[in-house]
Amino acid sequence: MDTTGPPDRRTTSLLAAVAGLADTAAADVAADDLLRRLVEVAVAHLDVDGAGVVAAAPEGLRLVHVSDEGTGAPEALQQQLAEGPCQDAALFGVEVVVDDLRDPVQTAWPAYVETALAAGWASVVAAPLLCGGQLWGVLDLYRRTPGTWRESELHWVRVLAHLASSYLALAADRDAARRAREDLRHASTHDALTGLPNRVLLFDRLAHALSVARRRGRAVAVLFVDLDRFKAVNDTFGHAAGDRVLATVAARMGAELRDGDTLARLSGDEFVVVCDDLPATDADGRRRDVAAVLTRLRCALGRPVRLGDVDVVVSASTGVAHSTPDSTAEELLAEADGAMYRVKHPTRNPPPSSGSLRDLERQLARALPEGRLRLHHQPITDAAGTICAVEALLRWEHPTRGLLPAAEFVDLAEHSGMVVAFGHWVVEQACAHLARWRSRYGPAAPRTVYVNVSARELADPDLGHVLHDALHRHGLVPADLGLEVLESSFIDPLVLPGLHDLQRRGHPLSIDDFGTGYSSLARLVDLPVRMAKVDKSLVAGIADDARRRALLDAVVTVAAGLDLHVVAEGVESAGQAATLLAAGCDYLQGYHCGAPATAEELDVRFC
Template sequence: GVDAGSYAPARPIAGSLAALLPYLAAAVCTLGILYNVLAGRSVDQVVLLTAGAVVLALLVRQGIMLLDNMALTEKLAENENHFRSLVQGSSDVIMIAAPNGRLKYVSDASEGVYGLFPEELVGRELAGLIHPEDLPAVLHELRRFLAAGPPADPTTRIEYRFRSGDGGWLNVESTVNRHQGGLILNSRDVTERVRLQAQLQHSAEHDALTDLPNRALFTRRVGQALSGRRQSDQGTAVLFIDLDGFKAVNDTIGHQAGDELLVQAARRLQEAVRQGDTAARLGGDEFAALILGGGVSDRTAREGHILELADRLRVRLSQPYEIDGNDVRVAASIGVAFAEPGLGAGELLRNADLAMYRAKAAGKDRVELYAPQMQQDVVRRAEVAARLRTALHEGEFTLLHQPMVSLADGRITALSAQARWRSAQGALFTPAEFLRAAEEGDRTAELGRWVLEEAVVQAADRSRAGLRTPVAVRIAARRLLDRSLPLTSIEALLTRHGLAPGSLMIELTGLDPRIPLDDLERRLTALRRLGVRFALDGFGTGYGSITALRRLPVEALKLDRSLVEGVVESARLHKITSGLLRIAADLGMQTVAEGVDLPDQAGVLRAMGCTHGMGGAFSAPLDEYRVRRLLVDGHCPAPA
């Protein structure tokens, strides 16, 4: 058991002697009188009066003490009855553990929570009721708590698994207080909360359709494999897989058939890799596999082994898929890249990606091994990055806005700012191209500042024209923490252009475990005081969802496009999206579905409780002139 020691203070000796002095005085007087009487001497009248007064005082004192004791006894009984009524009326289980660790009191709530009567628990050791895997951590925390003393740490909180009446384990959270050298535990069942947290964690790290690890989890596992790789373990490789012809399946026989094909392909991939390897869906029709090395030192042998495995996988994925009684065929292009000394997870994935694109360019349905000459695409992006340096200063960028629309009535509630680039030579670069080039060419900060400032300027101009509508700007979480975007610059920007509080919403992207959440939470709280609102972008995927819901002051959730694309055709995806929307509703948050391109999607999302949507079903991104015309009406036609 856990020995708390004794906190009951010893009664001071001086206080005890002071309480005895009146009795000692009376005894001395009485003995003096008896001595004089027995010796035949006369007793002085003053002595008799004094002795009588002392005895009378003692009798009065005893009477007062008796009355006080009766009052204290009555008050103690009243307090005890009050305590019992509180305990019996509480849904929490109150347990008192003696210094030896045995339970000496358990409230009646234990029957409803644990499935055990109080009599079944009283007398048992608390340690024997805690799951063996949790016991060391619980004992460590309780010893620390007791050693700290009441002034430093009045209470503590512990979570553990507690033995239930049916022999199983319940997840329990207890608030712990000290009590006469032992402990009082105020405990509640949190099994449902723990289950929901585990479900959310699983959803954040796994693909909603196939239940394979998603890109975030796959990248983390690649990083772990590389950091733990031994010098002799040189066979670790990444396979990047793309299904050729998948788009035609979606276009010809529908998205539901496409989803079923992806599920079957994921199952084949999972069956093909060994236990300990990782199969993942990265998005769309792209899959990946992490093949851990087997200690093969011969480069030719290991390359041959992995390429043979990749080719078997290509053949397996290219075999017909039976969907609704029909044989559906796609092919697979696979890129292979091996781990090398000094190579990070991102670089290894990039190499496998380049090899896969080489396989597609070479005719598809084949396997390609990464080679350094595949860097031509990197060179192309470097050229784009070089042109990007001058494009920002020469006015080649423009800002478009896409309406966010209330699914209930078609009212435009906000505008999403999106950058577009048309070079002086007339070439139109897609956001995917220039954003990737900006990131690799270290121009992300400059481009982000331009988008933010331009969005604020245009929103302020519209507001002055009587068309006040909030504007949403997508910003990576790490950008809010670096020096390129200090708090003072955002405050100065809002003040300089007179943008009203609540008119700027920042959509947070790129949350990952490396971001210091304490710093980010402080920064968002400071910005919120300036009237800036926050939405979580890509809700339902990645690390950010759970973390942001738990820590960050977000007020809107933006559903990831992958949850919207197949929500009509896929019953599985429908259930997942519906569950996420219920969580958002319970938290009192607005929800925005991105990529609502079809009327059916808008109808289904509206029925599931999604509050807002944006996409081709309502409006494409618009220039400033068309945006103002649309805002005059204030509505987008709501899809039927």
């Protein structure tokens, strides 16, 4: 090509086209937009009748743009069949020139040639877009008449292809730099494991929510969620498993929040929820909104996370703080943290030996899969000594320590989340035992079997289904399966609604260890229970202690007025039994009435 004289009109037009393509690239457009502009420039300034362009992608070539409908058919067919001049240009990294598509010597793609000829095309050039040894795409140029592509024409095709590929490489570098900046910005404000906002972004969002609340006369609530004994999960199953649990729990909690609420990970096992746009003057309405969020979060935590062949349920202690017009982000978070600590602290005791505790937890995690759980039953008798009910008591056949009572491991099961799976097993076994007794001994069998349920189990969304399915399998009804809840569990706000639901289903309910802590006699009015079990600490020395006798009299009087039955626990002697029955207790339980025993060992009591 002669470049010594002044440029001709076509050269001037092509130079203007090249400048226009450069301007497009400088405008920070997307790669596909740049490829579309390449097609427009080629059709407008080269001696061609049509054009198409494809982009290189991990899965193969991807059609981006065609100049007209007639170009679309052969271009689409190339992508479908993965053959044609475009595919060869990409595969070999060379320019493919076909002067005449009707010449079989120049072509090797019969289906493509047939489609191109049918669309009116007679000649094609496929130019690879190469830069830095990388393929970015292919530009296809079509003519309706056959003929030789002159070197000067191919020169400008190469110029456009080279510029376009250079601009695509620059755009890719620019996008990579932008993504790196965005990733860095995201990493500075988000937790790497869960993707949740971190402490920095939490304080920013909380401060903004408080500012908006002040302007609009609304309120903000902060929920400080601390997972219970999560370190034990890491110690027992490993940090990788612990990370899976954290990520799963975070995703489940996030899915339960309202639109606009924020869930952040503050530190290892601490999460914070910011509930904004709450009513400032309607305290009851605000608490109801927060209680609904709490309930959904508890349900989310109630679903077990599968780790190998063990289901892990991580419980949590949650503190709530409500904003005032003067609250700052730091003050509100500190208040919620303090509320969480007050919830968590009374029920958390430091282990005597962290090493032995970890060993015990690892062994306990294997108890259910290895069939080491046992179920014993203790009789509950009436005044005549007849067994009218039994309490199901969980035991663990430890590999080296022998049979362990629940008191030695149930707290560990509660804190590590295993208690839910254990509870399901107890329900199944208790129903099976009662059904067998009914089948063998008829009316002599106990009327009811009581199982203990914790606050953690009452928050389990599957509890109702588990109870229903177990009863159905063994031909029982809800009245046959009673549920006992420790008096101390009523500090958890989810217990009372759970009890009402169970009572509506027809299960007889009992307060265990009544008189030892949270409840008062007046509290009995609010509880949907049929029985109140007097704790053995009140029964001990009842015959000689006037204060214990006075308290027992008060419990019996109130229970009679509420149509409740009273069960005295820890009855060890005939003298105690006589005193308790004379005081008005309806039923007795303790070693005097019968020691805990296996289902088979109790058979002799029903014969």
